[in-house]
Amino acid sequence: MIDINWSVVLNHSVTMMVAYVLAFPIAWNRESETKSAGIRTFPLVSIASCGFVLIAMDIFNEPGAQARIIDGIITGIGFIGGGAILKNGSSVTGLATAASIWGTAAIGIAVGTHRLEIALLLSIVTFITLQVMSKVKSKVPENEDRCDNDS
Template sequence: MDLSIYFEEAAQVSAAFIIGAIIGLEREFRSKPAGFRTMIIICVGSCLYTILSKESNSSDRIASNIVTGIGFIGAGVIFKEGISVNGLTTAALIWVTAALGMAIGFHNYPLAIVVTVMVVIALFVLEPVQRFINKFHRVKDYRITLDGVGTNFKTELDTFFAHNDMTFRCIKTVKEKNDAVYLYRISSPDKNYDAVNLFLLKHKEVKSFEV
């Protein structure tokens, strides 16, 4: 029995543990559905499956099954809140964490390290860049429900947007029971959305709105 093989495999899953922990810390810090322990288990599990697939000479089949299984887990953390979709970043991280575990399982440590560094940069270093961009340009969808048909509402809202130099488009107008519902897509610097919310809160014809 060559114990060196077992020590090598133990080192592989240990490396997967560390990489999963690094990525999981960021998700845990933001209180996301798939956090610290989940990312560790995903990375270690993918690494283990890859090691076993090499030993059984069925690496292609098991690798494809890992990708399929991770797809189901990723889909589970994506959810719709109002008209917004949340969890896409977490789902993408689950996907790349599994890939990192597989890379370690195939002894591709340099690639795993490079991709881990890229992921950490995207999560931590580039976040201020994204916030800076949002200060100048951010797209939001508003679903506005009126109390009644709102005869003058659309004209007043369009005038408000034009007065505040906001790019906007009315995507859909529907009638639900006796109420009119407008779906607007707005493009504007982040600071202007407080004014939009205040306008809608004060408007007497607005029954509710979602962002």
Template sequence: MRLIAPEMLESAIRLILALLFGAIIGWERERKGRPAGLRTHMLVSIGAAGFTLVALEISGASIAGGIKPPFDPGRIISTIVGGIGFLGAGAILHSRHRVHGLTTAASIWAVAAIGIACGCGLYTLAVMMTGLGIVTLIVIKQLERKWFDDDTGDGPP
């Protein structure tokens, strides 16, 4: 008995990689005690990958079924970006003439892009985005502390 159908194996790999890459970014946010941490980033990444996989399946079915014009998966992908923008806005707080949570909101947006890349099977792109995201969150943060006032707008209000 097979655990997973062969045609679904690639989808499973894409979702698992989205989960792992989202976890890498989410771990850094969790470690810093940010409101959107490990689970949020993992869920955003697999959600974006899942929506992308569904869009690609619908597109393939519409082409195979001869539907004119065929379904455009870009329409679903573009709504992911808008939806994630709404979610990220919830991470942003304004207090005492300061804005907090911008980096966390941007990291949520970035893991959605990573999830979309995984959903499309663009693994190299997903790895590069994850690596650059971690470099930005960890290395650049340390450079900011060294060279600038630590007023990045991502700490608690």
């Protein structure tokens, strides 16, 4: 029979829900802007990143092993973010969405390592940047050579 430590289950459940909730404003922004990733993607990236970190912390006592798991998350999420970037002639879109996916993984990693202050700051700054800078960006004259076309 499997021995389940219910206090650990509760602790991990709460931790992963914090990662989910902190990613939600970013997801809402991307969804409302009808970007390629949105309301489902961002919370899933955050909660999965958090889950991988929690697993690593539970099964590896060595910080080096935990760091390798985090390194793998960062690399893997970079690959997923790359899928959000589209090039059409001289126009490139999806850069802000890709960066937001990467930032959302960082939120999950921060929550998983119990660095809630970092996770909260990442969530707030990313959301504000997406909300405010899209309005600022609309005031900037268009430049054909610029690659940051994803608001």
